[in-house]
Amino acid sequence: MERFSLLLIQSYEAVKAFxxxxxxxxxxxxxGIAAITIIVAATEGAYKKAFDIVASFGPDSVMLMGGSEESRAIGQREKTITLDDLEAIxxxxxxxxxxxxxxxxxxxxxxYKGNRYQSQVVGSSSDYSIVWTWPVVEGSDFTEDDIRRYANVGIMGQEVARELFGDQSPVGKFVQIRNLPVQIVGVLSERGTSPGGGSLDNRIIMPYTTVMKKLINEQRYVHAMRLRFTDLENIDGRVExxxxxxxxxxxxxxxxxxxxRIFTSKDIVKFLVALTGSLVVFIGIVGVISxxxxxxxxxxxxxxxxxxRIKEIGIRRAVGARKxxxxxxxxxxxxxxxxxxxxVGFILGLVxxxxxxxxxxxxxxxxxxAFAIGLVLSWVVxxxxxxxxARQAANLVPIEAIRT
Amino acid sequence: MAAPVCIMENITKSFHVGDQDLQVLKGVNLTIEQGEFTAIMGTSGSGKSTLMNLMGCLDVPTSGRFILAGRDVMQLNDDELSELRNEHIGFVFQSFYLLPYATVLENVLVPTLYREKKKDHVRDRAAELLKLVGLEERMKFRPTQLSGGEQQRVAICRALINDPELLLADEPTGQLDSRTAEEIMNVLTRTNERGKTVVVITHDADIAAYARRTIHIRDGIITES
Structure with a gap:
């Protein structure tokens, strides 16, 4: 042990000297380690984010969207899913x-009282907070009855609430949506941004019947449908x-x-991995090369x-150092x-x-x-x-090393 | 009487030079008793460096019998030779060979790094040795801050730190002026007086005069005067 600590001290002296x-x-x-650190952190970050998204999206959830891949690609949103489909499903x-x-x-x-805000209005069934695992923190969801009555009620996201009401509670108040007076019955918890980067807290949720009839004048078609299954293990079969x-x-x-189109939480993870993947590959190559x-x-x-340091090696061998x-x-x-x-690389990567x-x-x-991987890689190098x-040094012939 | 430190019987050493075998030592017989102060004299090319390398176990003879500190050197492998050098031989070289980045004290301690049988209080012992050569104030200095004579005194302390049977000095004064050379030879004499076996390899008769026994080497053969 003492020998080892002396070795460390001597090596440290040499490291300092040269x-x-x-x-x-x-x-x-x-x-190199900085690049590797970024990759590990990015990979872990992507997984963590994917995990968060899957958790909030719900691993048992399936999203059904109207319109084919092709029309989506050219920016069209066809309506193909009907309320009859809903009933059949x-x-x-x-x-x-x-x-x-x-x-x-x-x-x-x-x-609201002269305050204006650009919002997204989403029509949903009465259990929005359950459907999206998105709790109502103030007031309550609208009800089944509200759906049937085409009621002018809504729950709003944190951002809209802040912008329109400031510190006041919006619950019970009426806002004007287009020409429609809508009573706010609840406020959703803060949700942050979507995987695409847009805010999720700027929306107002209303009964889908109200939205279809009074805001978009639509009888049959809905944009999308969300399903959640109790038999999570069969979800791939259910999708088929x-x-x-x-x-x-x-x-x-x-x-x-x-x-x-049908999305499951897996598709969302795929999307996210594709998003960060190319960057990770790029930095990865840079990291390995460096x-x-x-x-x-x-x-x-x-x-x-x-x-x-031939002389140094020679004298060390002379005084008894083995190869x-x-x-x-x-x-x-x-x-x-x-x-x-x-x-140093880890810190550099962090920054x-x-x-x-x-x-x-x-x-x-x-x-x-990330730290451990960086450390192990630096040891490997x-x-x-x-x-x-080191071998070259060890195999020097002592008499040649100290020849004057 | 204790066993001799070094016994050489009919030692030869050859080197391959191109496709020729060059015999540098041609049958050397030499015994060095404990406590001797011996000078080995010879001109350059006489084989004295080769003899010094063999005696220091830095190289092995081509043939003959060679006992050092009771060990049959011909039978030892590289690691065992290292151990033998570490425990039984102290080297002093013409150009000191101190580690430039280490302090005086650390330089003296280098041989203890490789010592198999650990001894306690090596630092105290190093300090004691440095005090004996008058360098106790210089322990934290780097070699470049010292004069040549001081550096050689540090080298002598390093050679003695593991308490070897044999102190082997190869032209120890070769790079020093005559006054400093005298100082160093006095240190070696005192070391010998304390019971250490000392062998000095030199081409200088004035230096050889410090020794009680002088051996001449010429063309790979030794003669005693």
């Missing part, structure tokens, strides 16, 4: 504990059945594409260092430098990832894992690329 070598090796390793899927229609108006001016049912009801011949470059920088500088002692000494020096590089979140919607999450020069 400052330029230390600096170059340290910086090059640090850059309700009957066909006994394990679907939620079958909720959804229709919306993208941009509506809502006003849903697809078949709708193709049958919409009379789509074989070989023709669906006129609807680590390899760092390794070669280290190996070269250490080979030079071995040449420079493995010399090997260990140079390896320790290398690992010491790369470890420092790893720590630059933080900067990255300012310029791009880029989820990062730091854990001990230290040992991997330090080994050759």
């Amino acid at each position: 400052k330029l070598r230390t600096l170059f090796c340290l910086v090059s390793v640090a850059l 309700r009957q066909a899927f006994p394990t679907a504990y939620v079958v909720a229609p959804s229709s919306w108006v993208g941009s509506v001016t809502v006003s 059945e849903l697809k078949r049912l709708l193709r049958y009801r919409h009379r789509i011949p074989d070989g023709q594409p669906d006129d609807f 680590l390899i470059v760092a390794g070669f920088v280290l190996a070269n500088l250490f080979l030079l260092s071995v040449k420079e 493995q002692d010399i090997l260990m000494q140079f390896l320790t020096e290398a690992v010491m430098i790369t470890t420092a590089g790893g720590v 630059s990832a933080q900067l990255l979140t300012y310029v791009a919607e880029f989820p990062v999450y730091f854990s001990w894992k 230290g040992v991997g690329f330090g080994l050759h020069p």
